[in-house]
Amino acid sequence: xxxxxxxxxxxxxxxxxxxxxxxxxxxxxxxxxxxxxxxxxxxxxxxxxxxxxxxxxxxxxxxxxxxxxxxxxxxxxxxxxxxxxxxxxxxxxxxxxxxxxxxxxxxxxxxxxxxxxxxxxxxxxxxxxxxxxxxxxxxxxxxxxxxxxxxxxxxxxxxxxxxxxxxxxxxxxxxxxxxxxxxxxxxxxxxxxxxxxxxxxxxxxxxxxxxxxxxxxxxxxxxxxxxxxxxxxxxxxxxxxxxxxxxxxxxxxxxxxxxxxxxxxxxxxxxxxxxxxxxxxxxxxxxxxxxxxxxxxxxxxxxxxxxxxxxxxxxxxxxxxxxxxxxxxxxxxxxxxxxxxxxxxxxxxxxxxxxxxxx
Amino acid sequence: xxxxxxxxxxxxxxxxxxxxxxxxxxxxxxxxxxxxxxxxxxxxxxxxxxxxxxxxxxxxxxxxxxxxxxxxxxxxxxxxxxxxxxxxxxxxxxxxxxxxxxxxxxxxxxxxxxxxxxxxxxxxxxxxxxxxxxxxxxxxxxxxxxxxxxxxxxxxxxxxxxxxxxxxxxxxxxxxxxxxxxxxxxxxxxxxxxxxxxxxxxxxxxxxxxxxxxxxxxxxxxxxxxxxxxxxxxxxxxxxxxxxxxxxxxxxxxxxxxxxxxxxxxxxxxxxxxxxxxxxxxxxxxxxxxxxxxxxxxxxxxxxxxxxxxxxxxxxxxxxxxxxxxxxxxxxxxxxxxxxxxxxxxxxxxxxxxxxxxx
Numbered sequence: 141x142x143x144x145x146x147x148x149x150x151x152x153x154x155x156x157x158x159x160x161x162x163x164x165x166x167x168x169x170x171x172x173x174x175x176x177x178x179x180x181x182x183x184x185x186x187x188x189x190x191x192x193x194x195x196x197x198x199x200x201x202x203x204x205x206x207x208x209x210x211x212x213x214x215x216x217x218x219x220x221x222x223x224x225x226x227x228x229x230x231x232x233x234x235x236x237x238x239x240x241x242x243x244x245x246x247x248x249x250x251x252x253x254x255x256x257x258x259x260x261x262x263x264x265x266x267x268x269x270x271x272x273x274x275x276x277x278x279x280x281x282x283x284x285x286x287x288x289x290x291x292x293x294x295x296x297x298x299x300x301x302x303x304x305x306x307x308x309x310x311x312x313x314x315x316x317x318x319x320x321x322x323x324x325x326x327x328x329x330x331x332x333x334x335x336x337x338x339x340x341x342x343x344x345x346x347x348x349x350x351x352x353x354x355x356x357x358x359x360x361x362x363x364x365x366x367x368x369x370x371x372x373x374x375x376x377x378x379x380x381x382x383x384x385x386x387x388x389x390x391x392x393x394x395x396x397x398x399x400x401x402x403x404x405x406x407x408x409x410x411x412x413x414x415x416x417x418x419x420x421x422x423x424x425x426x427x428x429x430x431x432x433x434x435x436x437x438x439x440x441x442x443x444x445x446x447x448x449x450x451x452x453x454x455x456x457x458x459x460x461x462x463x464x465x466x467x468x469x470x471x472x473x474x475x476x477x478x479x480x481x482x483x484x485x486x487x488x489x490x491x492x493x494x495x496x497x498x499x
Numbered sequence: 500x501x502x503x504x505x506x507x508x509x510x511x512x513x514x515x516x517x518x519x520x521x522x523x524x525x526x527x528x529x530x531x532x533x534x535x536x537x538x539x540x541x542x543x544x545x546x547x548x549x550x551x552x553x554x555x556x557x558x559x560x561x562x563x564x565x566x567x568x569x570x571x572x573x574x575x576x577x578x579x580x581x582x583x584x585x586x587x588x589x590x591x592x593x594x595x596x597x598x599x600x601x602x603x604x605x606x607x608x609x610x611x612x613x614x615x616x617x618x619x620x621x622x623x624x625x626x627x628x629x630x631x632x633x634x635x636x637x638x639x640x641x642x643x644x645x646x647x648x649x650x651x652x653x654x655x656x657x658x659x660x661x662x663x664x665x666x667x668x669x670x671x672x673x674x675x676x677x678x679x680x681x682x683x684x685x686x687x688x689x690x691x692x693x694x695x696x697x698x699x700x701x702x703x704x705x706x707x708x709x710x711x712x713x714x715x716x717x718x719x720x721x722x723x724x725x726x727x728x729x730x731x732x733x734x735x736x737x738x739x740x741x742x743x744x745x746x747x748x749x750x751x752x753x754x755x756x757x758x759x760x761x762x763x764x765x766x767x768x769x770x771x772x773x774x775x776x777x778x779x780x781x782x783x784x785x786x787x788x789x790x791x792x793x794x795x796x797x798x799x800x801x802x803x804x805x806x807x808x809x810x811x812x813x814x815x816x817x818x819x820x821x822x823x824x825x826x827x828x829x830x831x832x833x834x835x836x837x838x839x840x841x842x843x844x845x846x847x848x849x850x851x852x853x854x855x856x857x858x
Contacts, residue, residue, distance in 0.1 A: 160815070441845060442841065454830040454854075456831065456833070456845045457834070458838045458839075458842055458844070459837065459841060460822065460835050463833060465831070467826075471812060471813040471814075472831065473816075473817070474819055475817035476817065476820075479800075479817045480817075482801065485800045486798060489798060490813075495813075498813055
């Protein structure tokens with residue numbers, strides 16, 4: 141029997157660093173940041189075409205975003221949209237999906253993908269994902285997609301990897317996960333050739349993941365078992381609301397993968413970017429000859445390496461460099477590219493000032 | 500008999516360098532650029548309080564702006580609002596006002612003031628204007644208000660002046676007008692102590708000005724005589740529409756003052772600024788402790804020496820310096836302070852693109 145292939149799109153993020161386009165009720169993954177009309181979650185779903193059937197794709201998201209997911213991905217059956225009653229980071233999120241998948245599809249492989257990444261070379265990515273599925277299907281393997289680093293990025297976690305005798309061809313053993321490094325360490329990582337970016341994309345069998353959770357996060361596993369039992373019964377929502385919030389909030393990297401054996405990585409290089417903040421658009425999206433990213437009605441004079449994200453209103457830029465300009469109905473952001481990480485200070489300030497309508 | 504004192508506010512300018520707040524149909528002089536709710540022309544009118552009666556104040560403006568003047572300055576009698584049927588620079592503009600003033604008030608003194616300048620120390624300014632009126636009233640004197648230069652500005656014209664035996668006390672003789680200098684020349688001017696900024700504010704008797712026009716611009720004088728004759732008759736508008744457009748387009752400086760004898764200047768220092776473009780607001784208006792000028796709902800993080808002019812929408816600035824941000828209903832400008840002179844390139848571009856609705 142051919143292995144069932146499923147996919148889990150994690151779409152619970154808030155994407156605050158894309159304020160003011162990204163809002164509490166309409167975060168980054170539901171936006172078309174590249175200006176082609178396709179939202180990031182739509183791109184993520186589309187990417188799976190040919191590898192995973194639409195009715196084998198699951199989305200795990202915040203309750204508030206269920207409607208948006210339904211609107212943007214009408215192809216996915218409603219019973220595949222799973223809502224988290226509380227934010228509990230990635231380990232419980234994937235456990236919830238794994239429980240449902242094991243119940244419905246038995247020992248299927250699951251691809252786990254964040255909803256809000258961009259990929260320039262979709263074909264190469266598909267090839268890597270296929271190989272990850274095969275490697276996951278071969279046994280009790282936990283497979284992460286690693287990205288050959290293009291430059292010493294300090295905003296990503298890194299995977300230290302090495303050759304392994306018992307790994308399938310093109311698959312490497314993960315030695316260690318490294319948190320976001322400082323720039324000097326990042327340079328050393330890149331130069332050594334022994335490190336990959338941690339993409340947050342994974343492949344494993346539902347049972348492999350649940351077994352690992354059973355071993356390293358037994359409390360979460362206890363909840364997941366109850367969810368699996370209740371899946372596709374009329375008690376599911378009740379059990380979900382009761383069990384999920386009790387689960388420990390912990391990432392899959394920290395809670396499961398750092399401890400796991402049989403942990404592998406497949407290195408890929410396909411123009412991946414987690415699009416963590418506005419400057420990423422200058423890297424991954426199309427820019428003009430002066431390096432300006434333009435989404436909207438933009439006129440420039442002597443302007444270089446800027447990011448413009450507007451709407452119908454004309455944006456006129458004169459003599460500026462490395463500036464991010466984001467215009468929305470009720471808020472305008474003007475930010476130096478090198479200060480993009482501080483956009484969250486604005487949202488914090490607005491929260492303190494009780495101006496929640498702008499968040 | 501006490502001399503009648505009149506004032507002429509010149510309000511025909513287009514103020515394109517204040518785009519996008521300033522529009523063809525609503526230019527700079529009708530805007531409240533300092534964020535206190537008072538427009539520049541209203542400030543100019545208010546400044547005259549105590550020196551010139553409201554019914555002795557005249558406004559010369561473009562036909563399109565007549566309604567705006569009426570709305571913003573309801574205190575001025577309608578018959579004192581003079582519309583130019585065509586743009587003909589300052590010499591004909593002042594000749595039109597002088598003709599009407601001589602007809603109505605005989606040999607009155609007229610103060611001539613641009614509608615769109617800002618003055619920080621209004622009391623000191625009033626004192627200088629009073630002295631200019633007295634000097635103008637003493638004889639056939641043409642009196643300009645000179646400004647003690649605060650720094651080597653290259654955007655202003657300069658007046659070279661010297662002591663004169665036959666001038667009244669505190670009044671100096673004008674030796675020469677100088678066009679906008681380069682920075683090196685401007686430095687020499689300022690260091691020499693012999694130069695003042697040319698403010699474009701003048702005082703003279705209507706008859707003195709008209710006599711000078713008769714001598715140096717006889718064709719304009721011929722038109723002015725006809726206007727004077729028709730003034731306050733039902734033929735006035737007809738004569739105005741016929742005579743005014745025929746007048747030579749020339750500035751009062753170039754057409755009259757450069758040739759004139761009995762030309763004097765009173766040096767003043769009262770925080771004057773012609774507010775020629777956005778960066779001027781950083782000089783003349785109130786700024787926060789980081790040197791940011793804020794008009795609107797503005798939140799900043801790590802932001803210095805910027806100019807913010809918005810509306811109701813929140814403007815959030817992060818890590819920027821020396822940037823001008825002007826937000827309006829249908830256009831947003833983001834401009835480096837040092838490139839402010841290039842804002843007109845945007846308006847030229849929009850004109851070429853046939854996007855007149857944005858001008």
